[in-house]
Amino acid sequence: xxxxxxxxxxxxxxxxxxxxxxxxxxxxxxxxxxxxxxxxxxxxxxxxxxxxxxxxxxxxxxxxxxxxxxxxxxxxxxxxxxxxxxxxxxxxxxxxxxxxxxxxxxxxxxxxxxxxxxxxxxxxxxxxxxxxxxxxxxxxxxxxxxxxxxxxxxxxxxxxxxxxxxxxxxxxxxxxxxxxxxxxxxxxxxxxxxxxxxxxxxxxxxxxxxxxxxx
Numbered sequence: 001x002x003x004x005x006x007x008x009x010x011x012x013x014x015x016x017x018x019x020x021x022x023x024x025x026x027x028x029x030x031x032x033x034x035x036x037x038x039x040x041x042x043x044x045x046x047x048x049x050x051x052x053x054x055x056x057x058x059x060x061x062x063x064x065x066x067x068x069x070x071x072x073x074x075x076x077x078x079x080x081x082x083x084x085x086x087x088x089x090x091x092x093x094x095x096x097x098x099x100x101x102x103x104x105x106x107x108x109x110x111x112x113x114x115x116x117x118x119x120x121x122x123x124x125x126x127x128x129x130x131x132x133x134x135x136x137x138x139x140x141x142x143x144x145x146x147x148x149x150x151x152x153x154x155x156x157x158x159x160x161x162x163x164x165x166x167x168x169x170x171x172x173x174x175x176x177x178x179x180x181x182x183x184x185x186x187x188x189x190x191x192x193x194x195x196x197x198x199x200x201x202x203x204x205x206x207x208x209x210x211x212x213x214x215x
């Protein structure tokens with residue numbers, strides 16, 4: 001078994017414990033899942049910028065840019081294209097990136113291309129770190145699992161954690177708490193959950209970009 005696979009299994013067992021799930025049950029569930037990757041899902045709409053701020057064009061382009069810049073092939077972001085590796089991604093909408101750029105620069109940019117260029121201008125190493133902070137390796141966390149995870153701290157592919165708070169309302173509200181105490185927290189979009197359901201890699205849309213450091 002490869003080092004990457006051993007790491008994924010270990011992280012999956014730890015995550016199952018944090019979500020109060022037996023590791024054996026989590027493993028059995030994973031064995032029934034398909035291998036369609038999140039990269040395939042993200043690029044399935046033609047991989048172009050548009051005027052819909054509620055989809056995920058900017059994060060898609062960020063993933064592709066990091067992979068294209070990864071000449072030695074070692075970036076963990078590549079796992080998003082390997083559907084055999086279980087993981088969960090929280091994907092910020094284009095509007096989330098627009099709001100991030102505005103908070104950092106004070107400018108409200110009017111196209112997705114400009115927002116992407118501004119984000120890429122931070123440097124691809126920074127972009128890679130931010131992307132990894134949105135990925136939980138080793139387990140496929142469905143919405144049904146997430147709503148039972150109040151108080152959990154999820155270990156990201158970057159190594160630091162994201163806190164989960166769940167508010168039990170008519171429609172459960174899932175909040176993600178990052179490392180920036182002064183910025184508004186991200187929420188899972190209830191209309192964009194379980195993207196790529198039935199596969200080892202799953203994603204949930206979120207309303208803000210998670211920040212791995214206090215800005």
